[in-house]
Amino acid sequence: MREAIIDTGAITANVRRLKTVAGVPEFIAVVKADGYGHGALRSARAAIDGGATRVATADLEEAMALVRQGIREVPVLAWSHRPGPTLSVAAAHGIEIGVGSNEQLEAAAAAAGAGRPTRIHIQLETGPGRGGASLEDWPTLFTRARRLHESGRIDVVGLFSHLSGASRQDDLGQVRAFDQGVDIANLARLDPPLLHLAATSAAIWLPEARFNAVRVGLGIYGLSPTRDESSAPIGLRPAMTLRAPVVAVRRVGAHHGVSYDHTYRTSRSTTLALVPLGYADGIPRSASYEGAVTLHGRRYPLAGRIAMDQLVIDVGDDAVRVGDVVTVFGDPARGAVSADEWARAAGTINYEIVTRIGARVTRRSIGALQDPARGRNRVTRPLAPSGTRRRGGPAVISAFPARPPGWS
Numbered sequence: 001m002r003e004a005i006i007d008t009g010a011i012t013a014n015v016r017r018l019k020t021v022a023g024v025p026e027f028i029a030v031v032k033a034d035g036y037g038h039g040a041l042r043s044a045r046a047a048i049d050g051g052a053t054r055v056a057t058a059d060l061e062e063a064m065a066l067v068r069q070g071i072r073e074v075p076v077l078a079w080s081h082r083p084g085p086t087l088s089v090a091a092a093h094g095i096e097i098g099v100g101s102n103e104q105l106e107a108a109a110a111a112a113g114a115g116r117p118t119r120i121h122i123q124l125e126t127g128p129g130r131g132g133a134s135l136e137d138w139p140t141l142f143t144r145a146r147r148l149h150e151s152g153r154i155d156v157v158g159l160f161s162h163l164s165g166a167s168r169q170d171d172l173g174q175v176r177a178f179d180q181g182v183d184i185a186n187l188a189r190l191d192p193p194l195l196h197l198a199a200t201s202a203a204i205w206l207p208e209a210r211f212n213a214v215r216v217g218l219g220i221y222g223l224s225p226t227r228d229e230s231s232a233p234i235g236l237r238p239a240m241t242l243r244a245p246v247v248a249v250r251r252v253g254a255h256h257g258v259s260y261d262h263t264y265r266t267s268r269s270t271t272l273a274l275v276p277l278g279y280a281d282g283i284p285r286s287a288s289y290e291g292a293v294t295l296h297g298r299r300y301p302l303a304g305r306i307a308m309d310q311l312v313i314d315v316g317d318d319a320v321r322v323g324d325v326v327t328v329f330g331d332p333a334r335g336a337v338s339a340d341e342w343a344r345a346a347g348t349i350n351y352e353i354v355t356r357i358g359a360r361v362t363r364r365s366i367g368a369l370q371d372p373a374r375g376r377n378r379v380t381r382p383l384a385p386s387g388t389r390r391r392g393g394p395a396v397i398s399a400f401p402a403r404p405p406g407w408s
Contacts, residue, residue, distance in 0.1 A: 038240055
């Protein structure tokens with residue numbers, strides 16, 4: 001009844017597009033939070049089809065689920081974890097571990113097996129004030145990492161950080177800080193083959209941040225990371241379409257109250273259509289008075305407050321029947337309301353609109369990859385050559401804005 005249609009072909013095409021833009025050897029596709037609500041396994045498979053050389057999650061449990069479901073042709077990275085038995089299990093599965101402190105470094109080394117070093121990416125704190133090792137800890141962390149690397153207990157695969165996106169000036173400051181971290185690592189005789197700082201926005205608009213790898217999440221699902229720029233000018237296609245059938249139709253007179261508290265009253269005789277999607281399914285209640293949907297190719301406003309399990313639309317005098325399919329959001333190039341528009345209506349961001357879609361909504365794949373569980377037999381792609389550290393990527397493609405609007 002409620003379904004999110006996931007166009008895996010769109011994910012594949014978006015990865016190809018973004019990989020061309022970035023122009024770097026390594027493209028890390030981020031499939032955390034169940035693939036931003038699209039399904040982690042199908043998103044990983046589609047991204048690999050598009051040329052992703054790694055996939056990444058936040059949690060170790062997410063990463064292990066991918067490996068257990070057959071993602072073995074490219075490495076899997078997870079950067080959020082706590083010490084404990086899960087770390088050893090993940091390392092035994094070959095999962096690459098994010099390390100942002102001396103304590104995490106020692107835990108990763110302890111998780112190594114006989115003849116099997118734990119593969120790590122060292123996270124540096126360069127500005128956002130979240131995870132990662134602080135500047136004052138870098139020399140001792142890198143020195144200890146080199147010794148553990150030489151002893152065979154860890155394999156230092158990469159260095160990484162995350163941009164705040166506050167402004168171009170702030171992000172370039174973080175690029176300089178990351179450069180400093182790379183220099184200090186080299187002084188400690190660490191030369192990690194991967195350097196990744198850029199997420200979607202920087203992969204598109206900030207060539208200085210690309211180094212030799214990018215780590216892209218939102219963009220592979222066809223959404224723009226800026227509120228002022230849609231995905232279409234960037235050449236990306238939204239992958240998720242959320243829809244449900246009309247389950248009841250009611251003709252009412254003027255001044256008829258609709259939904260809780262009667263915050264909406266009809267202005268004339270009209271037809272109301274009931275749609276079985278509500279805030280329990282991830283439809284933001286805060287969009288009750290600004291949201292819109294499409295039906296038979298026409299836009300209709302929401303009528304009254306979004307409830308836990310349902311919403312109501314006012315279709316006027318148009319002919320609507322039970323079973324007619326309502327599209328809540330999807331690809332605006334195909335006439336749908338966009339996730340960006342829903343985000344504006346709810347006072348939030350498009351990331352939240354797609355990731356909050358609930359478990360009651362069935363995900364169904366269309367496109368080239370309709371069976372994400374089927375295995376692949378690809379050869380694991382090699383790492384970028386050691387020492388390839390200063391930036392890859394062509395100039396910003398001319399069809400793009402020079403920078404995100406409002407990005408000073």
